[in-house]
Structures are given as structure tokens and as C-alpha cells.
Amino acid sequence: MDNSTLKKLSNFRKTLHQYPELSGEEKETAKRILEFFKDVPVDRTLTELGGEGIAFVFEGKEAGLTSLYRCELDALPIREQNQIPHLSKVSGKSHVCGHDGHMAIISGLGLKLAEKRPNKGKVVLLFQPAEETGEGAKAVIEGPKFEEIKPDFAFALHNLPHYDTHQVLIKKGAFATASAGMIIRLKGRNSHSAHPEAGNSPALAMSKIIVALEKLPEAMKKFSLVTVIHAKLGEIAFGTTPGEATVMATLRAFEDETRDLLIKYAEKLCQQIGKEYSLEVSFGYTEIFSATHNDSEAWNYGNEAAKRLGLKIKHVRVPFRWSEDFGLFSHHSKTLLFGLGSGKKQPQLHEPNFDFPDELIPTGVDIFWEIIEQLHH
Structure with a gap:
């Protein structure tokens, strides 16, 4: 040139x-x-x-x-x-x-x-x-x-x-790698922060999910990686306990099939934790790469x-x-x-x-x- x-x-x-x-x-x-x-x-x-x-x-x-x-x-x-x-x-x-x-x-x-x-x-x-x-x-x-x-x-x-x-x-x-952005939504119930027992905060469940998600690849036979990139608990209101939480993570694997299996395991894990704390759990996905x-x-x-x-x-x-x-x-x-x-x-x-x-x-x-x-x- x-x-x-x-x-x-x-x-x-x-x-x-x-x-x-x-x-x-x-x-x-x-x-x-x-x-x-x-x-x-x-x-x-x-x-x-x-x-x-x-x-x-x-x-x-x-x-x-x-x-x-x-x-x-x-x-x-x-x-x-x-x-x-x-x-x-x-x-x-x-x-x-x-x-x-x-x-x-x-x-x-x-x-x-x-x-x-x-x-x-x-x-x-x-x-x-x-x-x-x-x-x-x-x-x-x-x-x-x-x-x-x-x-x-x-x-x-x-x-x-x-x-x-x-x-x-x-x-x-x-x-x-194949990857997917996973959005996990937890729904409990708000209460007055003076009476937290009257509500159902997703705080503990959110914490468990954050830790458990990043350990999930240890159970996979092929390479995979989970990186939690964002989490939000309730709103900034000191008189109110949180009623909702969101956790976002990027899931990666070298093959589409392994990524999809990782997603399946991640959903199952979140549902089990959600059930343990009587929370509604829903999922969304974004930025999906083959x-x-x-x-x-x-x-x-x-x-x-x-x-x-x-x-x-x-x-x-x-x-x-x-x-x-x-x-x-x-x-x-x-x-x-x-x-x-x-x-x-x-x-x-x-x-x-x-x-x-x-x-x-x-x-x-x-x-x-x-x-x-x-x-x-």
C-alpha cells in the first residue's frame, strides 16, 4: 500500500x-x-x-x-x-x-x-x-x-x-465463546423496615444466588464461566424493606450447547433458592452470542x-x-x-x-x- x-x-x-x-x-x-x-x-x-x-x-x-x-x-x-x-x-x-x-x-x-x-x-x-x-x-x-x-x-x-x-x-x-446475558428477577413483599418480619425480603436469596452462580461452572464437564455483572436490591427508602431484587450475569462456554446447558442449570439453581425463600423467580436474556x-x-x-x-x-x-x-x-x-x-x-x-x-x-x-x-x- x-x-x-x-x-x-x-x-x-x-x-x-x-x-x-x-x-x-x-x-x-x-x-x-x-x-x-x-x-x-x-x-x-x-x-x-x-x-x-x-x-x-x-x-x-x-x-x-x-x-x-x-x-x-x-x-x-x-x-x-x-x-x-x-x-x-x-x-x-x-x-x-x-x-x-x-x-x-x-x-x-x-x-x-x-x-x-x-x-x-x-x-x-x-x-x-x-x-x-x-x-x-x-x-x-x-x-x-x-x-x-x-x-x-x-x-x-x-x-x-x-x-x-x-x-x-x-x-x-x-x-x-458463546455467551448470554442472564437477568434474574426475584419478587418478595415489601414491609415497613421497623417490622421486617411482616415482609419477605429477597436480600438473602440474592446473596446466595450471586455466590452460587459463579461457582456453578465447577460442576460442568466442559469449560464455562459465569460472571455476575450487576445486582440491585429494592429501592433507596430507609423506612421500607426491599420487595424485589435483580441479578445480572454473563454466562460463557466454548460451544452453544454447553452455554445452553449452563443456562438450564443456572435457572434450576435460582428456582431452588427462590423456592427456599418463598420468592417468585423469573428470567430474561439479552446479548446472546453464538x-x-x-x-x-x-x-x-x-x-x-x-x-x-x-x-x-x-x-x-x-x-x-x-x-x-x-x-x-x-x-x-x-x-x-x-x-x-x-x-x-x-x-x-x-x-x-x-x-x-x-x-x-x-x-x-x-x-x-x-x-x-x-x-x-
Whole structure:
């Protein structure tokens, strides 16, 4: 990649960084992507995919496979704490996951495809909304336009701090966990705080549930993890005992089936404790992610691309504990999600001082391009 192209993509990334939008609200980000691509000769542009999602289609002269390259539009509800000239201009929102950099990479891939189109088949560049909440991939796939871009292969990357810059982290099979946000509601009965025996406070049950939930994985045969992330007991009223409580937890496992079994055990546990204290117990779920599973054939293309570029490759043995909604594409296509090291001294993802390193942009473009060369030329 020449310096002028890198500067163009870097400037674009910094603009995206300054104007972050949360999941489901990516209207202006989508407009900026469309503006960037207005002079790029694509064959088809699809908008409003799963919300504000956009797909650009490049068609070859001959029939062939369809491959899709995906990045994310959304940012996080985190106040940025950085000393950089392109600091977020939107209070309480920031691109501290690096989605701005991922968008720059896929935009750079679009510039490269404009210069050298695929010989055969079809290449789709997908700018997907709402990855952070786990809703975006589902909305895109279930939308009426997905059949027009449904790929044989789908590829994505995520920058990974605390690994060498430009290092490729790759694995067959399970790569990132399945997870679900579990909301447990306990209902008892209020009373005057001078007469607590007249009511039925869920305080003890809530405390037991918090401790028991995090110990639950000890009974599981396969890896699982429960992290209690929030709890609320009653209201701030010193004359009243609490009548309701809420506990929220994130449940994780390397496979969808294990996550679902963990949910089943967690519900049973909460119901038993609720019964012990004569409480009503109900459940809700949010931010549900499928496990990200890498297909062996898609893995071969990614591994070969990294080898051709002479990049350092780390063959990951244990799946990552974080979740990615790209896993849903695995149900419809042969998929590969790989990591791209963003520096050993780089702050972790979702930390308030994270900023995507622009030097990764050419590397990301080149890896995807080498995959395209194998599939479409």
C-alpha cells in the first residue's frame, strides 16, 4: 500500500473515531462509509441491512464462489480517556474496540478491488451494525436482502492487544465463546423496615444466588464461566424493606450447547433458592452470542494468506473467552475469524485509552486480498 492510500485510510479512520455511534444508532457512520465509496466503482450497493448495515458487491466476469469480508460499524458506551488529536467528540461514546480500524481495513480492501476486480465469483464487503450487543449479525442474516449476498465463505478479523503487532492468531474450530446475558428477577413483599418480619425480603436469596452462580461452572464437564455483572436490591427508602431484587450475569462456554446447558442449570439453581425463600423467580436474556467456529477450509485460506505474506503466525490452542456475533455466519457459510496482533503494550480492548494502530491497516488489507486471490483469481 502506498503512503497516500494509507494516509487516506488513516484520516478516514480518525474521522470515524471522532464520531462514534452505539449499536443500532449508526446512521451517520453509514453515511460516512457511503461517502467514502461514492467514487469506488462497485457493481451493487445494498443498504439498510439489519438496520444501518451496508454491503458493496464486486462481481467477476466468470461464475464462481461468493466470499464476504465483514467489519463492524458500532462503538461503545465508554468515555474515552486519551491524549490524541482525534479524540471522540461524542461524550460517553468511543471506538475503544477498534471497529474504526476494522472499517478502514475493509474500505482499503474496496479500493484494492476497484483496481483489480475478481475474475470469477463475487466479493462482498459488509459493514455490519450492532456487533457489540450481539444483535447485528442476526438482523442482517434474518433480513430479506441477505439472500442476495449470502456467501460460500465469510471472513473477519479482530485486532488483539498484548500480541506482537501484525501477528496473525488463527485456530480451527471454536475460536471465541458463546455467551448470554442472564437477568434474574426475584419478587418478595415489601414491609415497613421497623417490622421486617411482616415482609419477605429477597436480600438473602440474592446473596446466595450471586455466590452460587459463579461457582456453578465447577460442576460442568466442559469449560464455562459465569460472571455476575450487576445486582440491585429494592429501592433507596430507609423506612421500607426491599420487595424485589435483580441479578445480572454473563454466562460463557466454548460451544452453544454447553452455554445452553449452563443456562438450564443456572435457572434450576435460582428456582431452588427462590423456592427456599418463598420468592417468585423469573428470567430474561439479552446479548446472546453464538460460538465463533472456524471452518477448516476457510482456515486453510487464511493460514495460506498469512504464510504468503511472511507474517508471524500463532496457532491458538484454547479459544478466546470473549464473544463475537460473527459466529452466527458459521450457521450459513464456511467462516474464519482470526486475530491480528495490535501490540504488546497496547491497552486492552474496551479500556478507555485504547486507540487502533493505523499501521495495521495495510496488513489487514493484504491478508484479505491474499484470500481473495486464492478464491477469485
